[in-house]
Amino acid sequence: MRIHTGEKLFSCNICEYKYNRKHSLQTHMKIHTGEKPYSCEICEYKCITKCSLQKHMKIHTGEKPFSCNICEYKCIQKSRLQIHMKRHTGEKSFSYNICDYKSIDKSILRYHMKIHTEEKRYSCNICDYKC
Structure with missing residues (x-):
């Protein structure tokens, strides 16, 4: 129901961002902690999400879908x-x-x-x- 109401129960205690899913808040918190668990095997790029790494890898492959x-x-x-x-x-x-x-x-x-x-x-x- 939160998707339909727009209610966001999960708030960042450092900045003003609010989320409707706990996982989204956990991912966001990595911005504040500096944690970047995903890294490129080709260059020194590091990022917070697996999705960001997948997008980055297209730079190396030249793929432009x-x-x-x-x-x-x-x-x-x-x-x-x-x-x-x-x-x-x-x-x-x-x-x-x-x-x-x-x-x-x-x-x-x-x-x-x-x-x-x-x-x-x-x-x-x-x-x-x-x-």
Whole structure:
């Protein structure tokens, strides 16, 4: 029933994440402990879940099972293909309330948000330019 109600009984005591399954919380806690039980036999990559390792291994095999039916784009993850498809449709699902910026990808939006929230770290010693 929790799936239908959206109720999440399992809460992380370190951050605000909540889950509807105990196993999901246990996996999440590895983020805080730094535990990475799965490791790549080819490179030094380590991760929290077996699924993440399986996705990583496709980098070494060159396997790209998801492909765009409009262009020649291919990728490892279905979620990446879904983001790519927005390039063809022009859909920009992620917007920022401080400015009119919109993005097809949440990670790109997070990068943009730093423009408004972070102090400029580098400055020119000749002029007033900062970035």
